[in-house]
Amino acid sequence: MTRNMICIGCPMGCELTVEVEDGKAVSVTGNTCGVGKKYAETEVSAPTRMVTTTIMSDSGKPVPVKTGTAVPKDRIFDVVKAVKSASVKLPVKIGDIAVSDAAGTGVDVIVTKDTE
Amino acid sequence: MAENISLAVIGGGPAGMAAAISAYDSGIKDVTIFERDTELGGILNQCIHNGFGLHTFKEELTGPEYAGRFIAQVKERGIRYETGSMVLSISPDKEITVVSKAKGLRTVKAEAVILAMGCRERPRGALNIPGMRPQGIYTAGTAQKLVNCEGFLPGKEVVILGSGDIGLIMARRMTLEGAHVKAVAELMPYSGGLKRNIVQCLDDFGIPLLLSHTVTDIKGKRKLEGVTISEVDSTSTPIPGTEQYYECDTLLLSCGLIPENELSLTAGIKINGMTNGPEADDRLQTSTEGIFACGNVLHVHDLVDFVSEEAARAGRNAARYITEKGRKNNAPEIIRIIPGNGVRYTVPCTVDTANADEDIHIRFRVRNVYKGCAIKVGNESTELISKKKRITVPSEMEDIVIKPELLRSAGGDITVSIEEGQV
Numbered sequence: 001m002t003r004n005m006i007c008i009g010c011p012m013g014c015e016l017t018v019e020v021e022d023g024k025a026v027s028v029t030g031n032t033c034g035v036g037k038k039y040a041e042t043e044v045s046a047p048t049r050m051v052t053t054t055i056m057s058d059s060g061k062p063v064p065v066k067t068g069t070a071v072p073k074d075r076i077f078d079v080v081k082a083v084k085s086a087s088v089k090l091p092v093k094i095g096d097i098a099v100s101d102a103a104g105t106g107v108d109v110i111v112t113k114d115t116e
Numbered sequence: 117m118a119e120n121i122s123l124a125v126i127g128g129g130p131a132g133m134a135a136a137i138s139a140y141d142s143g144i145k146d147v148t149i150f151e152r153d154t155e156l157g158g159i160l161n162q163c164i165h166n167g168f169g170l171h172t173f174k175e176e177l178t179g180p181e182y183a184g185r186f187i188a189q190v191k192e193r194g195i196r197y198e199t200g201s202m203v204l205s206i207s208p209d210k211e212i213t214v215v216s217k218a219k220g221l222r223t224v225k226a227e228a229v230i231l232a233m234g235c236r237e238r239p240r241g242a243l244n245i246p247g248m249r250p251q252g253i254y255t256a257g258t259a260q261k262l263v264n265c266e267g268f269l270p271g272k273e274v275v276i277l278g279s280g281d282i283g284l285i286m287a288r289r290m291t292l293e294g295a296h297v298k299a300v301a302e303l304m305p306y307s308g309g310l311k312r313n314i315v316q317c318l319d320d321f322g323i324p325l326l327l328s329h330t331v332t333d334i335k336g337k338r339k340l341e342g343v344t345i346s347e348v349d350s351t352s353t354p355i356p357g358t359e360q361y362y363e364c365d366t367l368l369l370s371c372g373l374i375p376e377n378e379l380s381l382t383a384g385i386k387i388n389g390m391t392n393g394p395e396a397d398d399r400l401q402t403s404t405e406g407i408f409a410c411g412n413v414l415h416v417h418d419l420v421d422f423v424s425e426e427a428a429r430a431g432r433n434a435a436r437y438i439t440e441k442g443r444k445n446n447a448p449e450i451i452r453i454i455p456g457n458g459v460r461y462t463v464p465c466t467v468d469t470a471n472a473d474e475d476i477h478i479r480f481r482v483r484n485v486y487k488g489c490a491i492k493v494g495n496e497s498t499e500l501i502s503k504k505k506r507i508t509v510p511s512e513m514e515d516i517v518i519k520p521e522l523l524r525s526a527g528g529d530i531t532v533s534i535e536e537g538q539v
Binding site (some may be wrong): 008015056094 | 161164165166167168176177178179180181184263264266267292309310311312314315316320418419451512
């Protein structure tokens with residue numbers, strides 16, 4: 001089976017052609033760099049995404065956060081739900097863990113802005 | 117009596133910070149950044165998604181993280197910055213009128229000024245959408261600020277007009293916050309945003325992108341009740357009979373950005389009709405001597421990394437202007453860079469080939485989607501550069517780097533154009 005996809009690894013957006021056999025990428029063309037090959041391989045077997053959202057702080061202002069690494073695509077909403085049911089106490093610094101092991105993905109959600 | 121400083125940077129976003137840092141590192145320590153918001157970082161503070169910094173830091177950062185790296189550099193150097201300070205005017209001889217709670221209204225005289233005010237979104241009033249004027253219509257960036265910085269969700273049932281990147285990013289963001297985004301309508305037959313954003317912001321969530329469609333009616337007396345979307349023909353005229361009604365409480369507009377140049381006008385700076393930003397030379401100096409411009413106030417960029425790079429050049433050149441003032445340069449030899457076939461504008465507009473010594477970046481946007489084309493730089497007698505491209509799109513900024521010697525060899529004005537039918 002042939003799948004066409006656009007790499008989301010960087011703003012170039014390379015158009016990839018992926019030959020898939022038994023749910024695995026056997027060949028990737030159209031990519032400019034290694035990121036595209038890796039993206040295609042993950043995308044056909046177990047797609048993942050970075051999640052960015054905000055977590056509420058005790059001051060009533062939202063603090064921006066991101067997942068430490070990409071999480072399975074079908075868990076995006078679970079991760080957001082876990083973040084929304086938690087909160088942080090100010091001050092926080094970039095890199096602080098806001099939610100550990102979000103929704104059982106094994107991925108921590110971390111603060112992306114120094115906030116006082 | 118006016119306060120005197122070496123360099124004033126107007127705006128503390130990515131452009132202003134990079135410009136101030138680079139001027140400082142080039143030896144000008146007496147720098148002040150004026151920022152009207154309560155903190156440095158500019159629009160990056162509300163761009164909480166990732167995708168910034170691949171060129172600058174070789175890793176993907178979120179907007180606040182990217183800003184954070186520059187804020188740290190500003191602080192490390194002890195560069196002065198005044199937040200909550202609104203610059204009201206800049207005179208052609210570089211007297212800045214600024215107002216703040218802390219210091220009231222005052223005048224600051226600078227030897228050089230760097231404009232880094234960024235841009236604004238095109239609002240409904242500039243779009244001529246027919247219909248009622250109810251509450252519930254926001255620019256995508258306003259909604260972004262409300263959701264990400266204030267913690268308010270503007271609505272639950274959303275239609276987005278315009279497929280610029282902020283619109284696409286907000287389609288995903290509103291969806292994650294529990295809203296239902298019904299459609300993104302785009303007037304043009306192609307998207308105004310990056311392909312990756314179509315994939316990860318629309319396709320991932322099953323949000324339809326309606327190309328060659330626009331909003332032709334807005335319904336709702338006090339609150340928005342719904343919008344009518346129609347298909348348009350190749351002249352962007354709505355096609356009768358294609359109207360579709362979408363019930364919604366929120367309409368987001370992502371229909372382009374306009375450089376914010378009210379202050380530039382007070383300084384007598386000549387504005388380019390295509391970019392809506394100042395006309396600049398190869399040192400990013402505007403038509404008013406000693407006033408430089410960089411970032412989205414000069415022309416709207418696609419990536420912040422290119423803003424930082426451009427701003428660093430403006431900072432170096434402003435520092436050089438201050439230190440070399442009164443020193444004798446070569447007699448200027450000014451050539452013009454002319455936008456040719458398929459090219460909307462170029463930055464810079466002119467190059468002083470007698471004094472240029474850094475590599476010259478010619479940045480521009482194409483008018484249309486061109487597949488299998490070549491970017492040609494040259495004039496009737498000489499072709500300086502011919503660069504083949506698989507595809508060029510209006511949503512992406514092109515950047516041609518050219519050695520000053522090569523430009524000198526052209527012996528006169530040069531044109532940047534797109535030649536179709538290549539490859």
